Amino acid sequence: MAGIVENTLSQSKLPKFFNELENFSVNDSLKPDPYGLRLAWFQRDESSLLLDKIKEYNFQGEIAERIRPYIPTDYPLEITSNVYFVLTGWEWGDAMVRKITKTDDYYRVMEQGEPIIIVNLSIITNLYGDDIDTLLNDNISQTITHELFHLVFANYQSVSSSWKNNSDTTKIGQLVEIVQNEGIAHYISHNQKQNLIKNYNTSNELKEHEVEAFKQLDIAVKQLLNPELSNQEKDNILMKSNSGRYWDKFGAIAGKFMVYHIEKEYGEQAIQKSLSKGAYYFLELYNKVQSENSELPILPEELKERIKY
Known part of the structure; x- marks a missing residue:
């Protein structure tokens, strides 16, 4: 039987983010980089340009229309979600839905909290090229569509008696x-x-x-x-x-x-x-x-x- 099982680095073994940040050297390519600090550094200009474009863009209408046909009609599509654009994170985490709480001026991912969408601009700009308009219309917009579906569906599951x-x-x-x-x-x-x-x-x-x-x-x-x-x-x-x-x-x-x-x-x-x-x-x-x-x-x-x- 082909093996799917692989060992993964558990969260308990990860070094603390702030320790990694303090010891970061862009020239040290041999050192493990679990938070993608090196990628964030190299993609900083493209990420900055993309973020400026994002601030001017209205995602709401087109994204809602992509997911609307699939949401059960007994559930109102009226959810507000904050989207956090970040520069560092897990190497496969170009975007994800998480729940967060704010404690002592820090945002922490928790089992209970505010559902939000996280988008890693360093990964997006690295994977999909440097054409900012294409990144905005074909990647960021579509990525948020993907994650918004997860967020809406999760909320539906939480109130649906059938799912419960x-x-x-x-x-x-x-x-x-x-x-x-x-x-x-x-x-x-x-x-x-x-x-x-x-x-x-x-x-x-x-x-x-x-x-x-x-x-x-x-x-x-x-x-x-x-x-x-x-x-x-x-x-x-x-x-x-x-x-x-x-x-x-x-x-x-x-x-x-x-x-x-x-x-x-x-x-x-x-x-x-x-x-x-x-x-x-x-x-x-x-x-x-x-x-x-x-x-x-x-x-x-x-x-x-x-x-x-």
């Missing part, structure tokens, strides 16, 4: 939620919906990525059910399902393709309904589509067994 009563907190349940949640977020942002509609039927490359994502999903399911693996190893699998290089995020990528096939067959309202009815209903929809199209990748048998018809 039927949430599966097992490792498999967590993976299934990642597939649905991240799959939709990936699909509706960064022009992925348009890309799949236009190119899926003619692109062998897209289909190869799809097959590989489902292959890794099957491996992950079997590993999560393996009693010989520790909780930490299983948590690493869950993290890898949605972190790292784009096509390596097998949970998100498999979910993105599922969204495409479900929407193609049943329309946007089916995806919207899956947010109300839960992640296993999302799998049920895909399984129905796949059962009528044998060319599509098959769900892991262990997940099929958990679908409630």
Whole structure:
């Protein structure tokens, strides 16, 4: 069985940020740089220019319209969220949703607190080039769309009786939620919906990525059910399902393709309904589509067994 389990640097082993800042030397390229200080230094000019453009840009309308068709109609899309643009952070964390509280003039990430969106400008400018207008319109706007969907959906889950009563907190349940949640977020942002509609039927490359994502999903399911693996190893699998290089995020990528096939067959309202009815209903929809199209990748048998018809 191919190994997905990888050792990761736990938060308890990370050096303190302020110690790293005090000892930072841009010329010391051999020293580990867990907070991306070196990248922030090299990208400082591009990040500054991009931030100036961001301050003049009105994101609200277009971003809300991208996610609106997928939010259940019984839930008002009236959420206010602060967006924090930062220069340092985790190497794969170009953007994320977190909850924060302010304590002693410091913002701290906590389990409870104000839900916010964090965008790392150093990573964005490094990954996507130095054309500021393109970065603003094609990357920042789309990235915030992705994260705003997560924030709105999380808020919906917190007030939905269906999610409260039927949430599966097992490792498999967590993976299934990642597939649905991240799959939709990936699909509706960064022009992925348009890309799949236009190119899926003619692109062998897209289909190869799809097959590989489902292959890794099957491996992950079997590993999560393996009693010989520790909780930490299983948590690493869950993290890898949605972190790292784009096509390596097998949970998100498999979910993105599922969204495409479900929407193609049943329309946007089916995806919207899956947010109300839960992640296993999302799998049920895909399984129905796949059962009528044998060319599509098959769900892991262990997940099929958990679908409630």
